[in-house]
Amino acid sequence: MSLQRLTALRALMASQPTALAAYIIPTADAHNSEYIAPVDARREWISGFTGSAGTAVVTSSAALVWTDGRYYTQFQQEADMSLWTLMKQSLPDTPTIESWLASNLTAGSVVGVDPHTFTRDQWTPLQTALTKASMQLTPVQTNLIDEVRTQMGDPPPKRPNNDIIALPVQYTGKSAGQKISELRQKMVEKKVSALVITALDEVAYTLNLRGSDIEYNPVFFSYLIITPAAVQLFVNGSMADAVTSQLRAELAHISVLPYTQVLQHLQALAKELSTTGDGKHSIWLSSDASEAIHRAAAGVDVLKTPLNLISEVSPVSLMKLVKNDVELEGFRQCHIRDGIAVIRLFKWLHDQIDAGATVTEIQASDKLLEFRKDESDFMGPSFSTIPGAGPNGAIIHYSPSRDGPQKIIEKNDMFLLDSGGQYKDGTTDITRTRHMGKPTAEQKSAFTRVLKGQIMVGSALFPQGVKGNVLDSFARHSLWEVGLDYAHGTGHGVGHFLNVHEGPSGVSWRPYPHDPGLKPGQILSNEPGFYKVGEFGIRHEDLVEIIKITKDSKHPKAATLVGDYDGRGVLGFNTLTLVPHQKECIDVNMLTDFELSYINAYHARVLDTVGVILQQRGLNQDLQWLQRECAPMRRD
Numbered sequence: 001m002s003l004q005r006l007t008a009l010r011a012l013m014a015s016q017p018t019a020l021a022a023y024i025i026p027t028a029d030a031h032n033s034e035y036i037a038p039v040d041a042r043r044e045w046i047s048g049f050t051g052s053a054g055t056a057v058v059t060s061s062a063a064l065v066w067t068d069g070r071y072y073t074q075f076q077q078e079a080d081m082s083l084w085t086l087m088k089q090s091l092p093d094t095p096t097i098e099s100w101l102a103s104n105l106t107a108g109s110v111v112g113v114d115p116h117t118f119t120r121d122q123w124t125p126l127q128t129a130l131t132k133a134s135m136q137l138t139p140v141q142t143n144l145i146d147e148v149r150t151q152m153g154d155p156p157p158k159r160p161n162n163d164i165i166a167l168p169v170q171y172t173g174k175s176a177g178q179k180i181s182e183l184r185q186k187m188v189e190k191k192v193s194a195l196v197i198t199a200l201d202e203v204a205y206t207l208n209l210r211g212s213d214i215e216y217n218p219v220f221f222s223y224l225i226i227t228p229a230a231v232q233l234f235v236n237g238s239m240a241d242a243v244t245s246q247l248r249a250e251l252a253h254i255s256v257l258p259y260t261q262v263l264q265h266l267q268a269l270a271k272e273l274s275t276t277g278d279g280k281h282s283i284w285l286s287s288d289a290s291e292a293i294h295r296a297a298a299g300v301d302v303l304k305t306p307l308n309l310i311s312e313v314s315p316v317s318l319m320k321l322v323k324n325d326v327e328l329e330g331f332r333q334c335h336i337r338d339g340i341a342v343i344r345l346f347k348w349l350h351d352q353i354d355a356g357a358t359v360t361e362i363q364a365s366d367k368l369l370e371f372r373k374d375e376s377d378f379m380g381p382s383f384s385t386i387p388g389a390g391p392n393g394a395i396i397h398y399s400p401s402r403d404g405p406q407k408i409i410e411k412n413d414m415f416l417l418d419s420g421g422q423y424k425d426g427t428t429d430i431t432r433t434r435h436m437g438k439p440t441a442e443q444k445s446a447f448t449r450v451l452k453g454q455i456m457v458g459s460a461l462f463p464q465g466v467k468g469n470v471l472d473s474f475a476r477h478s479l480w481e482v483g484l485d486y487a488h489g490t491g492h493g494v495g496h497f498l499n500v501h502e503g504p505s506g507v508s509w510r511p512y513p514h515d516p517g518l519k520p521g522q523i524l525s526n527e528p529g530f531y532k533v534g535e536f537g538i539r540h541e542d543l544v545e546i547i548k549i550t551k552d553s554k555h556p557k558a559a560t561l562v563g564d565y566d567g568r569g570v571l572g573f574n575t576l577t578l579v580p581h582q583k584e585c586i587d588v589n590m591l592t593d594f595e596l597s598y599i600n601a602y603h604a605r606v607l608d609t610v611g612v613i614l615q616q617r618g619l620n621q622d623l624q625w626l627q628r629e630c631a632p633m634r635r636d
Helices: 002-014 042-047 072-078 097-104 120-132 144-151 176-190 200-207 241-249 259-274 291-298 315-321 325-354 361-373 390-394 441-458 468-480 593-616 620-629
Strands: 022-026 055-059 063-067 085-088 110-113 136-139 194-197 222-226 231-235 255-258 282-286 308-312 378-381 386-389 414-419 421-423 430-435 491-493 502-507 523-526 529-532 536-539 542-549 570-575
Touching: 002 042, 002 055, 002 144, 022 042, 042 055, 042 063, 042 144, 055 097, 063 072, 072 085, 097 120, 110 120, 120 136, 120 291, 136 291, 176 194, 176 200, 176 222, 176 282, 176 315, 194 200, 194 259, 194 291, 200 222, 200 315, 222 259, 231 259, 255 259, 259 282, 259 291, 282 291, 291 308, 315 502, 325 361, 325 414, 325 421, 325 430, 325 542, 325 593, 325 620, 361 378, 361 386, 361 414, 386 390, 390 414, 390 529, 390 536, 414 536, 430 536, 441 468, 441 523, 441 529, 441 536, 441 542, 441 570, 441 593, 468 502, 502 523, 523 570, 593 620
Parallel strands: 022 110, 063 085, 110 136, 194 282, 231 255, 282 308
Antiparallel strands: 022 055, 055 063, 194 222, 222 231, 378 421, 386 414, 414 430, 491 502, 491 523, 523 542, 529 536, 542 570
């Protein structure tokens, strides 16, 4: 079908009022969501590539997808390589999309994109580059992929409109009314007349509401506009009485309007403000908001002189980045319960395989879900579980299909399990890699080097305010010493019963453009890895909480402090994840004395914290397994 779909799209491109020389299809919805609903999976539909990141460009003679190192293997397996070209954007010699267009199209060419699927941060540099090349970037208001799908009798599914639920302040630690009041104070300081919130997790956070419109992400399709006098929520349908009651109780006085009317409302607001006072009003919105929202908020199509826009990192993004005390305690507690589920799964899995039973990757994933459902306040997985056995572990974002043959987890397989849970009091994300039998010397060496990197990050001390990317090399140090590396970032922010990947901070070889600097109360992942394509993959992932460190702190390096970075303050990490690493895969002789002490202390904490609960719940066999896994390691 790929050829038919490309042919139909190219015909539609040629029939536009101004023929399009190229059409860009990002992996995006109108809210710049990382994970998208099926209705917005346009790049997947046109290319056949199902990875969660990538941008397609189609011209009259070429079809290309730019994606990063997590997806190279997956793309080559899924896409028709006779029609599609993989652009490996992690490689320094791969041209950017704008460079490729400028080099491969002729002067005067028109490039089209749906402005709802491009952020202002994406639109502006592309427009600048094309203008320099005597080309034009034009907004195509009706998405061409949606049109092609309809023409071919395969229309996109309806946009989800699931129930919205209220999250009480016992979990959030701050009322919706207080959050709105704080945002209005920031609006006064910024001298703006309106704040437009477009990211789904930011709307959910602000109002202490959650949904299920995007799988694994507890969000709902919505926009929020805050002015000094009103709060307007744009959603499909009505809200349950329990939701409106909580909003009233939290002094969040909102009006509910149809989701599809947000552009018209913004245009009307722009016209109204242009005739109020001196007409010189500013609208505040995220630079990650779509180009369509930016144009409507400024009144581009309805005003001779558009309003001024303050387009930058969202104040809600910065507010929810630093968790309050209630949220932090929720993270700590849900990681204990999540650790119990993962420990039970690994004990069960080893028992099954040691007994000669057949267990597939999907069966292991399903069993883990069963164990998580036993835990209080569990609301569902935080992403699609990655259960990579043997060579599948080397596919960084692997997802087994339930259709057709399923991979059996063999006795000689390295098994990488990356999973997470959504709980009312927090979000988890954990990866553990275990060999089902006896690891090879190569596997033990790689496993240990990845672990050394995780320990180096987990035990690091650093000045308050440094950017997360400065920590990235710590995780790679042991791998780099022998010419090894991995093609993904080392850490991402995590939302509180929100998106498992949360900006604007992170730890990566690529700087996060809006990272405000690390502060106490942030939650990050710590997840170095190594992948030998076609053979095995290794990743160790913990979630960590950023904490202040003094000489008296309970931290393995606290006692050695002699300063506080000239008054900036010392930060470090508290590891939240509580699941042991497989000792059989660790080459103890590769560990320094500090590293050996660190991993033994971590295992002791896991046993002390989780073991008591296993005993209380009568899970004695799981406790015995955990006791063996957490027994101290010693050098021969």
